[in-house]
Structure formats: structure tokens, C-alpha cells
Amino acid sequence: MIYSFLGCIIPMGTWKKILLWLGAAVVLSFGGCIAIMEYLFSDMCANTVFDQVQSPSGKYKAVLFQIDCGAATDFNSQVVIVDGGFDTSEPKSLPKSFFVADRDHGRAPAGLTRGPEVKLTWLSDERLELQYHQFARIFRSESDQRGVAVKYITFQ
CATH class of the missing domain: 1.20.5 (Single alpha-helices involved in coiled-coils or other helix-helix interfaces)
Incomplete structure (x- = not known):
């Protein structure tokens, strides 16, 4: 045809x-x-480490960092516990965080990460105190990471 x-x-x-x-x-x-x-x-998100606090013996360190994926996301504060000798110069290698919070659209004041303020204090090698602003919006807050008990306290 x-x-x-x-x-x-x-x-x-x-x-x-x-x-x-x-x-x-x-x-x-x-x-x-x-x-x-x-x-x-593919690499639009950037991890930035803002603070590292060693446990009393140096066995662990708590790392305060932020994952920034651009203008569509609010500033956040995240915390992870790693071995004391862990190299944080490559933030992408950080394990999954046990604490994640943002400012809830400006309700909580900005801290070091421009996310909500977070204060980290080691009470012993097995206990970490984590303080955050009462108006922060919490996405994840686990009570234990790597055998370290985490105590949460809010402040104004």
C-alpha cells in the first residue's frame, strides 16, 4: 500500500x-x-558541620551539623554521635542523625546553624544532654545512639 x-x-x-x-x-x-x-x-544538598563536642574520655564526639537543600527547605540543626577519632572534614560521610529539628518557620530563634539553637553537654561517656529551644519543630529525637543515653531539655 x-x-x-x-x-x-x-x-x-x-x-x-x-x-x-x-x-x-x-x-x-x-x-x-x-x-x-x-x-x-544530584549534589544539591550540602552538609555543614558547625560544632563537635568530645565526650569526657574522648571515646565519642557529638557533632552538630546542618543539611541544606536550598531555598525550599527551612534551616535545620542535626546531631549525630560518632567515634572520637571520626574525621568530620567530609560531612557527607556522617551517619544518620538521631536528632533533627528546624525553626518551625521562624517560631524558634536561630542558633549557630541558622536552624534552632542546640546545646550539647556530655555528662559522662554514656550520657549526653541535648538542649533545644521550646518552639523548635522536632523531626527526630532518639533517646539512645551508639549506647549513649540522650537526655533532652528545652529552654526559652
């Missing part, structure tokens, strides 16, 4: 080939755009 397009006579088998090539070109172009966007924007 023969079809006409803009005055050109094109056999049916050729139409199928043209449509298949056009479809493949669209799929490859779309996939290429996604791959380029992923490459350019």
Missing part, C-alpha cells in the same frame, strides 16, 4: 521505519535530558 505526504509517495513499510526512528529519537532525547539533569543537580 502506498501513502502520499506533501505530494511525496511513501510506501507503508517506510512510514513504519520513520515512526520507529522518531519514537526512538524522542525516547533517547528525553533520557539524555534526565541523565544530564541528574548529573548537574
